[in-house]
Amino acid sequence: MKFSRRSFAALAALMVAGLSAVPAFAQDASTLDQIKAKKQLRIGVTSAEPWFFKDPMTEKWTGVGVAMGERLAADLGATLVPVETTWANAVAALQANQIDLMFVLDPTEERKKAIDFPEAPLFYYAMGALVAEDSTVKAWADIDKPGTRIGVTLGTSLDKNVTAMVKSAEINRFSNNDEAIAAFAAKRVDVVVQFHPALVVQYSRLKLGKVILPEPVNPVPTSAGLRKESNPSFRNWVSDQFAKLYKAGVPDQIFGEYLKSKNIDPTGIPGLVKEAWK
Template identity: 70%
Template sequence: MKRRLLILAATVALTLAPMARAQDSGTMAQVKESGELRIGVASAEPWFYKDPMSEQWTGVGVAMGRRMADKLGVTMIPVETSWANAVAGLQANQFDIMFVLDPTEERKKALAFPENPLFYYAMGALVREDSAAKTWVELDTPETRIGVTLGTSLDRNVTEMMTKARINRFSSNDEAIAAFAAGRVDAVVQFHPALVVQYSRLKMGKVLLPEPVNPVATSAGMRQEDSSDFLDWVNATVADLYAAGVPDELFRAYLASKDIDPKGIPGLVKEDW
């Protein structure tokens, strides 16, 4: 019994040690000490994609993490999570930052976000080819089955906007698209860059930007802590990258890697829409 208690105590200490270091010295100090910038990744193209053969992560969020890690002179480490568990993962010090995490009021209570946006996108919908809907109101009918990804800001937005449609929640973007392909939902709501990639693979239905079309600013979530060193650095860095057009550069590069022609596709810098 005594041996078991000692093992349990050691396990708890090892689990809590990283969290204690982060609370004592802050994330920036922890990153520099470890030589690693850990980013949360959750399957959702074009932000995060795990190749099933190589198990390597790519995507806009991964490329953004690599840019930031290079600026800090450290190694980027992807840590797999889910959108629903992203907040808890950051709070538990499982990773240091997660990109493409929208700064909702609920998340702001639990996480820190930079003032400057990471980039922008718009809510879109993949619908049947014979759909005549052009607005969100026209999609909000009792007969319409809407698919969204659980735990995302889109889940919250659709729940607030659509009071008549039947909302179906899935654990990932891919599962929602699979339900559309199987005829289990009539439309899938995702942000327009994700829908472009999904449509290019599926080759069915059509992508809409239902009216009203409003730019949505996405961000990067971090732990709340006494030290503002990491938050201040991220805030200044995302502003510089956005001003230099880096989000569009990374998005176009990812589309090209999937043999998708980026010409005519709205990018991630709203001033160019």
Template identity: 65%
Template sequence: MKRRLLILAATVALTLAPMARAQDSGTMAQVKESGELRIGVASAEPWFYKDPMSEQWTGVGVAMGRRMADKLGVTMIPVETSWANAVAGLQANQFDIMFVLDPTEERKKALAFPENPLFYYAMGVLVREDSAAKTWVELDTPETRIGVTLGTSLDRNVTEMMTKA
């Protein structure tokens, strides 16, 4: 089955995720004392990708973590999590920071996010090549099945937008 990427008019803001325990400034002291910056990583290209052969993490979030760790003079340690467990992982001090974690209203109740987005990205959908859909509305039918990564902001956005699919 051939597919094509259909970029539709929806934009989502990404922000730099808060550091765990940021309220008491304990995380930065912990990072400097341990010599490690533990970043939360959840499989989702292009943000985080774990090569199955080398088991090395790459991606936008990993690159940001490496740069931050280099600037701090510490070692970056990737800590696997899921988008659904990211907030709990930060709260439980399983990792110090997670990049590319969208500040949903629910997440803002649990963590303090920076005010300004790190960057914006377009939200797209992969559809069959013979699909006539050009908008989200045209995809929102009972016949349409949609798959998203559980616990992500895309999960929330698509669930809110697509009431029939």
């Protein structure tokens, strides 16, 4: 059979059109379909204990977020794939289909405009306080006393909350969490306020004081970000998984195991299930 130049050009055009249609089809597939097809669940990871920690020797990622991701991946018959990102870039990474989930991402109104969140929360944390070992503080009112020096990280939601709440105590602002903890160790502040899981990990390094949840305790739900898409199957599946794992106390179990890996006894330390807080 002979082909004319015109026939060959037409056939080539059809082949190109057919090839170009393949990525489009893959792109239209839902996130859940893509994960099942590739047998990979990609999660964003960034240096932020206890959620994500990269061992400098093995370069292996661990942490609460990683362990939760492994649970979900196993249920999907998939392998967990950590993809390094930052908190600032996580939303863009989801939108660009570079990752499927970003754990421990609070569902703020601004983020909801760009990405989606499951209905059920991942777990809860609260404003905690690192105080002296012999401190009798039980409530925020006990902290807000003349002469008490509070350390917070500048520009955070905690800075905003403490500023609105405190009337008598002195507020000292630091550029990052580590500086605030260093000030506590040097006795330049009496209390450090951070979300309590981060404080627990800081305590593991410092081995000074104790972590408490002063009353009133206001639970803050956190979640996992995912792409906006017309097919809600992945969002609904993740929400169902979160609800099931939370009810079974899995976030607490994972958090406790992570603390033990850092040689911290989790006994008496507030976990990630608000119903268990005393």
